Amino acid sequence: MLEVKDLHASANGREILKGVDLRVKAGEVHAIMGPNGSGKSTLAHVIAGRPGYEVTRGRVLYQGQDLLAMTPEARAREGVFLAFQYPVEIPGVSNVYFLKAALNAIRKHRGQSELDAMDFLSLVKEKAKLVDIDESLVKRAVNEGFSGGEKKRNEIFQMAILDPPLAVLDETDSGLDIDALRIVAGGVNQLRTPERAIVLVTHYQRLLDYIVPDVVHVLLDGRIVKSGDKELARELEARGYEWLEASAAP
Amino acid sequence: MSSDSITAQDIAAREYRAGFVTDIESETVPVGLSEDVIRLISGKKGEPEWLLEWRLKAYRHWLTMQEPTWANVHHPPIDYQAIAYYSAPKQKKDGPKSLADVDPKLLETYEKLGVPLHERAKLAGVAVDAVFDSVSVATTFRAKLEEVGVIFCSFSEAVQKHPELVRKWLGTVVPYTDNFFATLNSAVFTDGSFCYIPKGVRCPMELSTYFRINAANTGQFERTLIIAEEGAYVSYLEGCTAPIRDENQLHAAVVELVALDHAQIKYSTVQNWYPGDKEGKGGIYNFVTKRGKCLGRASKISWTQVETGSAITWKYPSCILQGDDSVGEFYSVALANNYQQADTGTKMIHIGKNTRSTIISKGISAGHGQNTYRGLVRIGKAADDSRNYSQCDSLLLGDQCGAHTFPYIEVLNSTAQMEHEASTSKIGEDQLFYFQQRGIAPEDAVSMIVNGFCKEVFKELPMEFAVEAQKLLGVSLEGSVG
Ligand SMILES: Nc1ncnc2c1ncn2[C@@H]1O[C@H](COP(=O)(O)OP(=O)(O)OP(=O)(O)O)[C@@H](O)[C@H]1O
Ligand SMILES: [Mg+2]
Numbered sequence: 001m002l003e004v005k006d007l008h009a010s011a012n013g014r015e016i017l018k019g020v021d022l023r024v025k026a027g028e029v030h031a032i033m034g035p036n037g038s039g040k041s042t043l044a045h046v047i048a049g050r051p052g053y054e055v056t057r058g059r060v061l062y063q064g065q066d067l068l069a070m071t072p073e074a075r076a077r078e079g080v081f082l083a084f085q086y087p088v089e090i091p092g093v094s095n096v097y098f099l100k101a102a103l104n105a106i107r108k109h110r111g112q113s114e115l116d117a118m119d120f121l122s123l124v125k126e127k128a129k130l131v132d133i134d135e136s137l138v139k140r141a142v143n144e145g146f147s148g149g150e151k152k153r154n155e156i157f158q159m160a161i162l163d164p165p166l167a168v169l170d171e172t173d174s175g176l177d178i179d180a181l182r183i184v185a186g187g188v189n190q191l192r193t194p195e196r197a198i199v200l201v202t203h204y205q206r207l208l209d210y211i212v213p214d215v216v217h218v219l220l221d222g223r224i225v226k227s228g229d230k231e232l233a234r235e236l237e238a239r240g241y242e243w244l245e246a247s248a249a250p
Numbered sequence: 251m252s253s254d255s256i257t258a259q260d261i262a263a264r265e266y267r268a269g270f271v272t273d274i275e276s277e278t279v280p281v282g283l284s285e286d287v288i289r290l291i292s293g294k295k296g297e298p299e300w301l302l303e304w305r306l307k308a309y310r311h312w313l314t315m316q317e318p319t320w321a322n323v324h325h326p327p328i329d330y331q332a333i334a335y336y337s338a339p340k341q342k343k344d345g346p347k348s349l350a351d352v353d354p355k356l357l358e359t360y361e362k363l364g365v366p367l368h369e370r371a372k373l374a375g376v377a378v379d380a381v382f383d384s385v386s387v388a389t390t391f392r393a394k395l396e397e398v399g400v401i402f403c404s405f406s407e408a409v410q411k412h413p414e415l416v417r418k419w420l421g422t423v424v425p426y427t428d429n430f431f432a433t434l435n436s437a438v439f440t441d442g443s444f445c446y447i448p449k450g451v452r453c454p455m456e457l458s459t460y461f462r463i464n465a466a467n468t469g470q471f472e473r474t475l476i477i478a479e480e481g482a483y484v485s486y487l488e489g490c491t492a493p494i495r496d497e498n499q500l501h502a503a504v505v506e507l508v509a510l511d512h513a514q515i516k517y518s519t520v521q522n523w524y525p526g527d528k529e530g531k532g533g534i535y536n537f538v539t540k541r542g543k544c545l546g547r548a549s550k551i552s553w554t555q556v557e558t559g560s561a562i563t564w565k566y567p568s569c570i571l572q573g574d575d576s577v578g579e580f581y582s583v584a585l586a587n588n589y590q591q592a593d594t595g596t597k598m599i600h601i602g603k604n605t606r607s608t609i610i611s612k613g614i615s616a617g618h619g620q621n622t623y624r625g626l627v628r629i630g631k632a633a634d635d636s637r638n639y640s641q642c643d644s645l646l647l648g649d650q651c652g653a654h655t656f657p658y659i660e661v662l663n664s665t666a667q668m669e670h671e672a673s674t675s676k677i678g679e680d681q682l683f684y685f686q687q688r689g690i691a692p693e694d695a696v697s698m699i700v701n702g703f704c705k706e707v708f709k710e711l712p713m714e715f716a717v718e719a720q721k722l723l724g725v726s727l728e729g730s731v732g
Contacts, residue, residue, distance in 0.1 A: 050683050072686035082687050088680045092702030101698060102688035109689070141702070142684075158688065 001026045001197040002047070002166055007058035009046045016042045018222035019058070026165070027194040031208055031233060032201045034219035035241050040201045041085050043219065044170045048082040049075050062166065076102075077109035081164035083155035085171045085201075090142035095154070096124060098142050099161050106162060127160040131187040148175035156187050167191070168199045173207040185210030205237040218244055278337040283330055285309060288437055291336050295406050295440075298413060308426035308436035315430045321593040322622040322654055323562045325535065333469045333500060335438045380460050391455065400453050400484075401446040405473055408444035415446055419477055423506035423543045423570070431502040431564075432539040435471045439504065442472035447482035447513075456712055458487035461503075469500040476506070478513035480546060485516040487715060499524075501560075503538045511546030511573065516554070518711050519567075520719050523559035525726075528617070530589025533561025540567035541597075544576035544605075552579040553596065554710040556719040558726040561590060566624065568597035571605035571633075578607040581707040583719070585726055586619030586651065595625035595656075600633040600666075609640040612704050615651035616727060622654040629666040637667045645703050646676040647696065647727070675703075697724045 004022040008015065016039045024030050034040055046053050047060060049072035060067040067075055090098065103123075104114045115123070128138055133153050143151050152172050159167055169188070173181055188211050192198065200211060208216075208230060216232040217224045218241070225244050226232065279290055288309055292302040317328070395402050401412060408416050426436035443459040461472060478484055501523060507515050517540075526533025536559075542551035553567040569578030580596035598607035613621040627638045644653030655672055677699055685695035700723055701708070708716045 048687050050687075051679055072683060073689055073691050076687050076689040084684070084687075088684050090681055090684065090699065091675050092705070093698050094702075097698070097702075098685075098688070098690075101690050101694065102685075105689040105691070105694075162688065 001028075001063060002199070003059075003061040004043075004047070005059045005061075007043070007046065007060060008056045009042060009053045010056060011042070011053050015056070016053075016222055017046065020219070020222070020224055022217065022224060024166075024197045024199060026197050028214045029192060029198045029200060029211060031213040031216045032199060032219050032224075033203065033216065033233065033236055038219045039222045040219050041170055044082055044085075044168045044199075044201060047075075047168060048072060048080060073105070076164075077106050079106075079165035081159050081162060081167045083152075083159060083167065083169040083172050085174070087143050087146075087151040087155055089144045089146075091144050093142055095138050095140060095142050096120075099124070099158060102158070103161060123161060127157060130160050130190060131157045132183045133157045149177060149180050152176055153180060153184060156184050160187060160191060163191075165195060166197050166199075168201070170201045171203065172200075173202055173204060181207065182210060205233050208233050220244055278334050281332055281334045283309075283333070283335060283438065287335055291438060291440060294336070295409065297409055300417060301409060304421070304426065305437050308433050309438075311427055312430070312433040312437055315433060317430050321564050321624075322620065322656075323564060323591040323593050325562055328500060328535070330434075335469060335471070336440055338440075394454070395457075398451050398454060399448040400451060400457075401444065402457050403444055405439070405442040405444045405475065408475075412444070412446070415477065416444070416475070419475060419506070419508055421506075423508060423541050424504050424539050429539060431537040432504050435473060435502050435504045435539070438469075439471045439473040442474045442503070443476075444474070445476045445484065445486065447476075447478045447484045449479040450481045451479075452482070453484040456485050456487055458489065460489045469502065471501075472503045474503070474505040476515060476517070477508045478510065478515050478549075480511045480513060482510075483514045485712060486518070487712065488517070488519045489522070499534050501534050501536050501538070503540075505538070505540040505567075507542030507551055509542065509544050509546060509549035509551050509576075512548050513546060514550045514552075515542060516552045517542070517567070518715060519553075519555040519557070520711075520715060520722065521555065521557045521559050521563070522722055522726075524561075525559045525590050526561040526588065528588045530561070530618075533590070534559065536560035536563045536565060538563075538565045540565065541570065542568070542578070543570045544573050544578060544602075546576070547573040547602070548575040548577075549573050550577040550579075552577075552581070552710070554581040554707065555583070555594075556704075556707070556711070556722070557582070557584040557592060557594060558722050560592075563590075563592040563594050565594045566596055568599065569607065570599045570601065571607065571636075572601045573605075574602040575604050576602055577605070579710075580607075580609045580611070580625075581710045582610070583612045583614070583704045583707045583723070584621055584623075585614045585616070585723060586621040587616040587726060588618060590617075590619045591622075592620070593622040593624055595623045597626040598628070598638060600627075600629045600636040600638070603632065603634045603636070605633055605636045607636075607638045609638070609642070610706050611640075611642045612707055613642070613644045613653050614647070614700060614703065614723075614727075615644065615653050616647035617651055619651045620654070621652065622656065624656045624658075626658040626660070627668065628660040629663050629668075631662045633663050634665050635667075636663065636665070638669070640668075640670045642670075642672045643703065644672075644674040645700070646674065649676075649678075693724075696727055700724075700727060 002024040004020050007017050007020040009017040020043055032040055055068055100120050128135060131153055137150055152175055155172060176184060213230055216228055218226040279287060288305050292305060424432050426433055445457055447453050476486060509515050523534035523536055544551055551569050557563050571578050578598050584592045584594050586592040596609055609625055611623045613623055615621040623642045629636050642655050646653055653674055657670060682692050682695050701720055708719060711719055
């Protein structure tokens with residue numbers, strides 16, 4: 001599904017990713033952990049095509065296609081979804097209107113007809129239940145005045161509606177209370193299907209208790225320095241990152 | 251990653267679809283301004299002596315005035331002697347008697363602009379007065395309007411056929427001494443629309459004037475006068491375009507509205523004068539004085555404007571709330587893209603008791619555009635229990651444009667209730683990327699954001715114009731991202 005090869009990327013002349021390799025197959029859940037500033041969000045952004053980063057080396061393939069050659073919206077329409085660490089507010093544009101435009105753009109790209117208002121609303125109802133999001137939030141302007149936790153929940157709600165083959169969730173667990181974490185994790189688990197690949201960026205073992213990953217990676221100073229199974233996450237929880245730092249040196 | 255990068259401030263060429271020139275033989279007076287030129291214009295129109303005198307008084311007053319400098323706009327000095335003050339397409343007689351007499355080239359021009367003048371055509375519910383350079387070339391649906399006593403004709407015709415009405419009301423809202431541009435207009439105005447709704451009549455269709463500047467080096471100075479008698483209602487629409495030309499052209503119009511007891515006037519403008527190219531060359535200087543007087547009690551005047559065009563817009567549609575219980579409203583969307591400068595807003599002058607006003611202003615700036623809201627709310631001594639609500643929102647696309655807000659408030663009566671809200675939001679790359687990440691192209695993202703931002707104003711426009719206005723904003727912002 002996703003293949004990242006020797007990816008180097010910099011922003012404002014500073015190298016942040018220094019050779020990342022990552023292979024995620026359909027049906028798998030990969031967790032990426034690592035200290036603050038190690039480049040986790042940068043990796044997610046480069047995959048999604050956020051402006052401001054320069055890829056100096058390496059490739060990113062998605063379903064065999066060269067992702068880096070595509071516009072961000074083309075990547076999204078092909079099914080790359082990013083749940084943002086810091087979702088932005090869009091004043092004046094309601095969540096439903098926004099999602100309908102997004103879904104129809106994706107459907108159009110797939111050669112499907114636009115969903116009519118009725119079908120769309122029943123989809124919204126169904127998915128709102130999945131992540132237990134309040135219907136009033138759905139009607140409000142995108143993320144405007146949402147609490148931190150509500151924003152995160154809204155990201156998962158959008159993912160549920162758009163049904164992407166590849167989802168990269170950047171610290172979706174941060175800022176969620178215990179109940180919300182359980183609900184969001186439950187939502188993600190329901191979206192865990194053999195066709196879908198999920199990359200979870202997280203700092204906490206707690207999330208991985210709910211969403212058990214197939215593979216855990218440690219990103220340190222722009223490189224994946226260790227990969228393992230779910231036990232690696234426990235080890236990190238107990239020992240921190242210091243013991244890995246030696247292997248991070250070039 | 252150049253193919254991916256979206257920079258909101260990277261303003262590419264925008265398309266101006268009304269930019270063609272009509273090749274038509276015109277009669278244009280030589281450039282320059284003098285008493286002789288004014289006599290010439292007045293003579294061509296066969297005006298009565300009192301009107302010529304009024305023009306000359308205005309002209310003499312104008313000579314003593316200075317161009318205002320307080321607006322937040324910048325332009326090279328205007329040479330008023332380099333402008334032609336009258337240009338009219340050549341006609342057999344002195345004005346078309348019916349559509350059959352109108353030059354087919356003119357009909358074609360309006361057709362191309364989406365304003366067919368054939369009565370059976372698209373704008374079925376709307377009567378149109380078409381003003382081409384200095385003169386009105388056609389007014390539609392007149393017979394139907396006459397049935398209910400509504401007078402809707404060109405200003406020149408009103409001077410001939412209804413001189414008593416013109417004389418009674420002309421200059422009562424915007425006196426000839428009002429301001430530099432209004433005074434200039436009073437001296438040299440050439441045509442415009444006149445509209446009179448008799449007592450108790452609800453005008454059965456939308457009235458509209460479509461202004462078109464065609465000739466080069468010509469100023470357009472039209473004058474519109476609308477009178478709604480007691481209990482009357484009218485909804486009036488105004489649209490404007492001009493060809494693409496490298497030189498700046500001056501448009502200095504005056505609009506006067508009078509609403510008597512319980513009368514209502516709804517005046518909507520979709521202004522799309524040529525804004526200049528993306529380097530800021532050319533475009534219309536739109537220096538307009540629009541003012542309505544709620545003379546009668548419980549009368550209401552409502553201005554709605556969507557200003558997308560012009561190199562410079564200097565315009566403050568205002569309401570004088572003289573009658574007790576009268577209501578003034580101002581709903582505005584102003585766009586400044588590329589090097590456009592917009593200094594616009596309103597004045598709400600509360601004189602009568604229990605008068606109310608609402609101001610909703612939405613300023614959009616993109617490229618190097620500078621958008622200024624300038625508004626005055628004055629509550630006079632006798633205006634007991636008056637209320638104003640003002641909301642000024644600015645939207646910035648990119649970071650080389652600017653938004654400025656200058657609210658002036660003068661309250662001389664302690665029972666007044668004033669409420670003012672303001673906000674500034676910015677569509678940055680982060681927002682655009684968020685849309686893109688969900689599959690929505692940046693152009694669509696901008697139009698979704700802009701339409702969301704403007705919806706309070708658009709809902710005040712008559713349906714078909716709201717759709718037009720949305721499209722126009724879309725076109726005007728085309729290429730403002732990516
Ligand atoms: N546009 C930019 N210009 C300069 N430096 C940047 C830019 N974007 C990111 N960085 C830097 O790159 C490093 C990696 O940032 P990134 O956001 O990817 O870290 P992260 O692993 O997601 O951290 P966190 O766990 O705190 O979210 C940080 O030091 C950050 O300051
Ligand atoms: Mg991060």
